[in-house]
Every structure is written in structure tokens, then in C-alpha cells.
Amino acid sequence: MEQIIIGLFIGVFLLLIQILYSRFKEIPRLTIELKKYNLGHDIIGTSPKNKAFTKVGHVDGNNSLKLFNLIYQFEIIITNNSGYHSYYPFIKTNDKLSLFKIREDIPNSPIESNKSITLTAKLNYEYERNSGSLINHESIINDLMKNFEIEVTFENKYKAKFCTIYEFHDKSNRHIKM
Numbered sequence: 185m186e187q188i189i190i191g192l193f194i195g196v197f198l199l200l201i202q203i204l205y206s207r208f209k210e211i212p213r214l215t216i217e218l219k220k221y222n223l224g225h226d227i228i229g230t231s232p233k234n235k236a237f238t239k240v241g242h243v244d245g246n247n248s249l250k251l252f253n254l255i256y257q258f259e260i261i262i263t264n265n266s267g268y269h270s271y272y273p274f275i276k277t278n279d280k281l282s283l284f285k286i287r288e289d290i291p292n293s294p295i296e297s298n299k300s301i302t303l304t305a306k307l308n309y310e311y312e313r314n315s316g317s318l319i320n321h322e323s324i325i326n327d328l329m330k331n332f333e334i335e336v337t338f339e340n341k342y343k344a345k346f347c348t349i350y351e352f353h354d355k356s357n358r359h360i361k362m
Contacts, residue, residue: 212270215263215357216350222257231312249312256307263300270295270338278333
């Protein structure tokens, strides 16, 4: 009788180990990358801070402060680089200034193994510059997004939760078991 109980105990223990092992072994591995497809700016108008006026009382256009709107459009490509589907993907950013807008949501279907989804995103930033100064858009983008992160949380088929975090400053992906 003792042998039967010990045998059942060992069997249940091995089954539990197998379930836990498969629950955490099947980890979908998502990677995130950004791909720029448009960068530019629009002149909104002159700044109310202008103090350089002509003799007639108009703002001196050559030396005035102008308001610009920087527009940076890009794609967020999320790729499942594993043999396992990822379920219930959810995307969020650490954008505290609300400069960054993702135009569409992640589809409510799984990201299949070895497949990608592409989302379009846009960053709008208004700034003032002297109309005669040169503007380096890339440096403005790098300054605005140096601490920027995109986080995608998802589950495997056993409902274990995982997360991939994309860091803009070094274009890297961190993978976390939650």
C-alpha cells in the first residue's frame, strides 16, 4: 500500500514539474523596432515673444522668433521571433508629455510565430526658433526621445505574462517575465 501511495505521489509530482516546465518554457519572444518614414516641420506663425519690430510696427521677419511644429512619423514593427504564438498583446509608452500618438491599436488576435505586425505612429512637437537659425531635426528627436520606451505585454498559451521593452536611446529590446 505504501508503494502505491509513493508511486502516486511521484507521478503527481512529475506531472506538476512537467506542467510548470512547459508553462515557462514556451516563451514567445517579441522584438520591437522603429522605422522612420517621414520627418519635417511646418511653420505655425510668429511667436508672441517677439520684440524685433520694423519702423512701421510689423514683426521683423528676418530676426523674429517663429513657431514650428516638428512632425516625426514612423512605424512600430513588432515581430514574434519564436515558435510560439503571443496572446493578448498590449502596447503602451512612457510618454509623459503626450507628444507621441499611435494611430491604431494592436489587433486583438495573437501575433503568430515568426510573423510581424506594423503600427504607424506620429510625434508632434511645437518649438520656437529664430527664423534665421539652422534646425537639426534629428538632434531634436534624439533629445525628446532619449528616455522614451515602448512596452508590449503579452501572454503565452498557458496565460504566463511576459513583456518586451524597447529603449529608444540604444535601440535595444529587454525581455521580462512578469
